[in-house]
Amino acid sequence: MGVGRRMHKQGPPGPLDESLVTRKRKDAPAAPVQERGKKRRTAEGKSANPNRFDLKKSKVPAIANGNVTGKAVNGKKVSKKTVLSPVLDADDSLGDEDIEDEADGIDDPDIIEDEVGDVSVGRLDALGSDTDLDGFEDDEFVDSDSDAAVKKGMWSEDEDEEDMEEKLTAANIEGLSRKLDMQKAIEDAEAQAELEEAAMQTNIAGDRPHILDDEDKDGDARPSLVTPDLQLLRTRITDTVRVLDDFSKLAEEGRSRAEYTAQLVKDICAYYGYSPFLAEKLFNLFPPREAFAFFEANETARPVVIRTNTLRTHRRELAQTLINRGVQLEPVGKWSKVGLQIFESQVPLGATPEYLAGHYILQAASSFLPVMALAPQENERVLDMAAAPGGKTTHIAALMKNTGCIFANDSNKSRAKGLIGNIHRMGVKNTIVCNYSASEFPKVMGGFDRVLLDAPCSGTGVIAKDASVKTNKTEQDFMRLPHLQKQLILAAIDSVDHASKTGGYIVYSTCSVTVEENEQVVQYALNKRPNVKLVDSGLTFGKEGFVRYMGKVFHPSMKFTRRYYPHAYNVDGFFVAKFKKIGPTPVNAVGAKGAEGAKAGVEEGVEQVYDKTPAVEEDKQDDDFGGWDDEEDEKYIERAKRAQLRRKGKDPRAVGKGRTRGDRGNAVLKGEETAKVNGDETRVLKPNGKTKSKGKSGM
Numbered sequence: 001m002g003v004g005r006r007m008h009k010q011g012p013p014g015p016l017d018e019s020l021v022t023r024k025r026k027d028a029p030a031a032p033v034q035e036r037g038k039k040r041r042t043a044e045g046k047s048a049n050p051n052r053f054d055l056k057k058s059k060v061p062a063i064a065n066g067n068v069t070g071k072a073v074n075g076k077k078v079s080k081k082t083v084l085s086p087v088l089d090a091d092d093s094l095g096d097e098d099i100e101d102e103a104d105g106i107d108d109p110d111i112i113e114d115e116v117g118d119v120s121v122g123r124l125d126a127l128g129s130d131t132d133l134d135g136f137e138d139d140e141f142v143d144s145d146s147d148a149a150v151k152k153g154m155w156s157e158d159e160d161e162e163d164m165e166e167k168l169t170a171a172n173i174e175g176l177s178r179k180l181d182m183q184k185a186i187e188d189a190e191a192q193a194e195l196e197e198a199a200m201q202t203n204i205a206g207d208r209p210h211i212l213d214d215e216d217k218d219g220d221a222r223p224s225l226v227t228p229d230l231q232l233l234r235t236r237i238t239d240t241v242r243v244l245d246d247f248s249k250l251a252e253e254g255r256s257r258a259e260y261t262a263q264l265v266k267d268i269c270a271y272y273g274y275s276p277f278l279a280e281k282l283f284n285l286f287p288p289r290e291a292f293a294f295f296e297a298n299e300t301a302r303p304v305v306i307r308t309n310t311l312r313t314h315r316r317e318l319a320q321t322l323i324n325r326g327v328q329l330e331p332v333g334k335w336s337k338v339g340l341q342i343f344e345s346q347v348p349l350g351a352t353p354e355y356l357a358g359h360y361i362l363q364a365a366s367s368f369l370p371v372m373a374l375a376p377q378e379n380e381r382v383l384d385m386a387a388a389p390g391g392k393t394t395h396i397a398a399l400m401k402n403t404g405c406i407f408a409n410d411s412n413k414s415r416a417k418g419l420i421g422n423i424h425r426m427g428v429k430n431t432i433v434c435n436y437s438a439s440e441f442p443k444v445m446g447g448f449d450r451v452l453l454d455a456p457c458s459g460t461g462v463i464a465k466d467a468s469v470k471t472n473k474t475e476q477d478f479m480r481l482p483h484l485q486k487q488l489i490l491a492a493i494d495s496v497d498h499a500s501k502t503g504g505y506i507v508y509s510t511c512s513v514t515v516e517e518n519e520q521v522v523q524y525a526l527n528k529r530p531n532v533k534l535v536d537s538g539l540t541f542g543k544e545g546f547v548r549y550m551g552k553v554f555h556p557s558m559k560f561t562r563r564y565y566p567h568a569y570n571v572d573g574f575f576v577a578k579f580k581k582i583g584p585t586p587v588n589a590v591g592a593k594g595a596e597g598a599k600a601g602v603e604e605g606v607e608q609v610y611d612k613t614p615a616v617e618e619d620k621q622d623d624d625f626g627g628w629d630d631e632e633d634e635k636y637i638e639r640a641k642r643a644q645l646r647r648k649g650k651d652p653r654a655v656g657k658g659r660t661r662g663d664r665g666n667a668v669l670k671g672e673e674t675a676k677v678n679g680d681e682t683r684v685l686k687p688n689g690k691t692k693s694k695g696k697s698g699m
């Protein structure tokens with residue numbers, strides 16, 4: 001079998017270890033290197049729509065992935081066509097079912113990973129499932145500061161590590177030598193970049209680059225070129241970044257920062273194909289140079305990573321077996337004991353016997369992080385509120401060594417079925433799948449030791465996988481999604497038992513980098529639930545969440561939250577926040593609506609006061625940050641829903657009437673006693689909140 005599509009698309013990924021992280025940070029100024037990368041987009045090839053960006057023509061050098069465009073790897077030319085097809089695949093794969101989802105079109109890096117993977121895998125492949133035979137604390141976290149951790153090999157565990165490493169090194173020698181080649185290529189590129197940068201600095205020393213139009217002194221940015229010369233555009237972007245970096249020295253007289261910034265955002269839209277709305281939103285997250293690195297990193301696929309299912313195997317064994325099959329790989333980094341980064345494969349990773357036997361799952365590296373932060377313990381009761389397709393559920397099950405009980409919920413029926421498939425493939429036996437809107441959850445049941453809310457989001461962290469995000473997210477999306485996320489986060493908090501002996505934790509995560517979907521949602525939760533506080537996630541890397549943003553001030557503990565960016569860590573953009581519930585749900589949080597109906601779902605002996613209604617009947621937030629205006633939002637939400645239906649070719653009026661796939665209710669599996677997958681049976685939640693166990697997969 002040939003090398004998979006994905007491998008061709010992305011080239012050998014760069015290592016994700018922390019040394020690289022540090023290096024990449026330092027690398028920020030090296031952006032001009034990529035200028036040499038002979039972007040092959042041409043003016044002729046550019047779509048008439050300036051916001052449309054034909055990625056097929058974009059050959060951005062893969063510095064972030066440790067390779068340069070077109071570099072031959074093992075005799076094979078590495079192509080970088082990447083990102084466009086994933087978009088289409090991802091959308092297609094959601095099919096019509098996503099209409100019934102409250103947040104359809106929402107990204108899940110795992111899913112996308114699955115569907116764009118080179119490997120000929122079904123939609124479930126990307127969903128991780130995995131297990132850790134060793135305790136979480138020991139296995140998932142390695143204190144990178146400690147000497148022991150540094151001395152420990154990446155394959156560390158209880159065996160003779162050096163022996164093991166030697167064997168694997170010998171078997172994997174080709175991959176490792178290629179890695180050295182890659183490192184050399186990066187170093188050469190860096191050296192070249194430094195030279196070019198130095199040359200440029202010399203050229204402009206004392207000179208102020210002429211960027212803004214002469215006639216345009218009234219503050220309007222220069223309009224985008226009708227048929228932009230991409231090379232010129234790029235040069236102008238780098239020049240503008242440099243001016244903004246050293247404004248007093250390099251700005252032309254009489255020009256303001258705002259003028260340069262407006263021009264830069266406009267050029268970014270034209271060059272990378274973003275809508276002005278999203279380009280500005282993302283640009284504002286970073287200083288100009290870092291923003292440039294972020295947009296640039298979104299043009300390159302992230303490394304292919306698999307997660308070992310420790311319920312079925314050990315990472316060393318899996319690595320050895322895959323190496324024997326012609327897969328070139330290495331551990332993902334010291335921060336994870338279960339991840340393997342794939343450099344190249346002679347076999348489709350979604351069809352190996354090991355894959356089919358559930359020994360691993362294709363899963364984006366950053367998707368490990370929320371589960372690591374959650375740190376589920378054996379014998380706990382855990383809720384995964386938005387679980388499909390199950391990458392994180394199966395990881396949780398592995399960390400719990402199949403003990404205790406996980407409720408894995410998703411409001412999308414077809415995705416919930418996929419979740420069941422993954423659970424079976426990965427040998428998970430402690431999980432009950434249910435199909436509610438997560439906002440109902442305190443009503444359905446509560447008293448969990450830990451809750452993971454991996455929330456539906458806009459996917460601005462996974463643009464490299466789904467370039468459609470560049471243009472299809474609107475202002476309404478950034479009203480509608482945070483609104484839903486705020487509902488769900490309160491539901492997550494109210495579902496946790498504050499008196500849990502081992503837990504009492506909630507983890508909130510998204511694969512988006514916007515403040516509206518992250519800090520603002522977290523701040524809302526802090527405002528509405530004084531019985532929770534943010535705590536250290538225990539994650540060894542990641543940037544601190546914003547404590548201030550565009551004039552708004554968040555709670556100082558927001559620094560405990562973690563942000564992940566493609567340009568900083570070569571992982572998908574992600575956000576992770578961990579809360580500890582320190583007191584019972586306040587009585588005023590218990591809404592009147594639905595309180596009666598909630599009784600059936602409350603377990604005997606659980607004394608905590610749970611919210612009995614979806615968390616929307618809150619008093620109006622007094623500030624706009626971290627709050628919402630129900631009525632005002634409702635208009636946006638409805639409008640966005642209608643627009644979304646129209647985009648899918650459906651008539652919103654028709655959908656409103658009669659029964660559609662979208663109004664089958666949230667508990668699609670309600671009333672079904674068992675669901676059969678691969679001939680095996682699993683327990684599903686009964687409408688009254690009780691469960692029934694049948695078949696081989698009993699607890």
Ligand SMILES: C[S@@+](CC[C@H](N)C(=O)[O-])C[C@H]1O[C@@H](n2cnc3c(N)ncnc32)[C@H](O)[C@@H]1O
Pocket residue numbers: 101102103104106107108109110127128367385386387388389390391392393409410411412415436437438439454455456457
């Ligand atoms: C980011 S994905 C979850 C990925 C999953 N945690 C994993 O690791 O495989 C978000 C999920 O939220 C689900 N979803 C959207 N709205 C929901 C709601 N109101 N309640 C529960 N799930 C919802 C979507 O169907 C989607 O599967």
